[in-house]
Amino acid sequence: MLTIENLCARVEDKDILKGLNLEVKPGEVHAIMGPNGAGKSTLGSVLAGRESFTVTEGEVRFDGKDLLELDVEERAREGLFLAFQYPVEIPGVSNMEFLKASVDAVRKHQGKPDLSSVEFMKLARETSKRVKLDQAFLKRGVNEGFSGGEKKRNEILQMMLLEPRLCILDETDSGLDIDALQTVADGVNAMRSEERSFIVVTHYQRLLDYIVPDVVHVLADGKIVKSGDKSLAKELEAKGYRWLESEVA
Ligand code: ADP
Ligand code: MG
Ligand code: MG
Secondary structure (H helix, E strand, O other), X not given: OEEEEEEEEEXXXXXXXXXXXXXXXXXXXXXXXXXXXXOHHHHHHHHHOOOOOEEEEEEEEEOOEEHHHOOHHHHHHOOEEEEOOOOOOEEEEEHHHHHHHHXXXXXXXXXXXXXXXXXXXXXXXXXXXXXXXXXXXXXXXXXXXXXXXXXXXXXXXXXXXXXXXXEEEEOOOOOOOHHHHHHHXXXXXXXXXXXXXXXXXXXXXXXXXXXXXXXEEEXXXXXXXXXXXXXXXXXHHHHXXXXXXXXXX
């Protein structure tokens, strides 16, 4: 599904990703952990196509397509979803309008007709219930004045409506209370399937008790320096990242 080879990227003349390799197969959940400033969010931003990041070397293929050739909207239409650490607020655009426009764009790309407003509203209401977000939030401006937990629930709502094939969640757990964390995890688990993959960036092993990953990677200094199964997350929790430095060296 996703193949990253020797990915190097910089921001403002600073090299951040320094030859990153990663392969994600359909149906897999990969967790990425690592020290602050390692480049985890940069990886997400590069995959999503944010403009402030320049790819200087390497290749990213998504379902055989050259991902780096596609612009941000095209990537989303191809089925890539990125949940940011800090979701954007779009005052003046209602959440419902925003969600419908996103879903219509993806459906159009897949050759499916737009859902009618009535059909979409029904779907959005049902899905809001699943993520325990009050329907009132559908009428409000996108993320406008939402709490951290509400933003995350809204993001999972968007993810469920879009049915992406590759979901990247960047520190979805930071600042969340246990209930919101559980909702995020339930949302991800409900969406896990043979065809859909996830990359979950997290600082805390705790999230991985709820979202059990197939593979855990450590990203340090712009590269994946170690990969293992879910027990690696427990080991990191117990030992921190320092012990890896000597191992990597
Ligand atoms: P992580 O998510 O692993 O904590 P990031 O990818 O956010 O790390 O950041 C990696 C490095 O890139 C950090 O040193 C950070 O300061 C730097 N960086 C990220 N974004 C920018 C930016 N827009 N301008 C300058 N430096 C940046
Ligand atoms: Mg960080
Ligand atoms: Mg980050």
